[in-house]
Amino acid sequence: MEKLExxxxxGCKNLGGEILIDGLSSLRILRLGWTSISGFSNGFDKLSRLDKLEELDVSECKNLEGEIPINGLSSLKILRLSGSSISGFLDGFDKLSFLEELQL
Incomplete structure (x- = not known):
């Protein structure tokens, strides 16, 4: 799955629990909106290792809580968080200036 982009x-409402993202270094698009996921295996800090990630959509993920680590996500262009329980950003809101689209 190393080459998965x-x-x-x-909308997979039965998809819940923690998502394993280890080994997904080529991932550019991660859309998990309207699922029941509660986090990422070994925490949100794993997201910062996805340096090719351009789009992250966790809209309406009511069980997903915590802060997103923006540092390391320098390729991120689209971030959709509306309706999620995300509480903020580990590295500060000012680090989001590179985004083309932000939905809170």
Whole structure:
């Protein structure tokens, strides 16, 4: 799965628990909106290792809580968080200036 570039599970309401993202270094698009996921295996800090990630959509993920680590996500262009329980950003809101689209 090292070469996987897109993971789209939008609307898979039965998808819950923690998502394992280890080994997904080529991931550019991660869409998990409208699922029941509660986090990422070994915490949100794993997201910062996805340096090719361009789009992250966790809209309406009511069980997903915590702060997103922006540092390391320098390729991120689209971030959709509306309706999630994300409480903020580890590295500060000012680090989001590179985004083309932000939905809170």
């Amino acid at each position: 897109e993971l789209d599970a939008m």
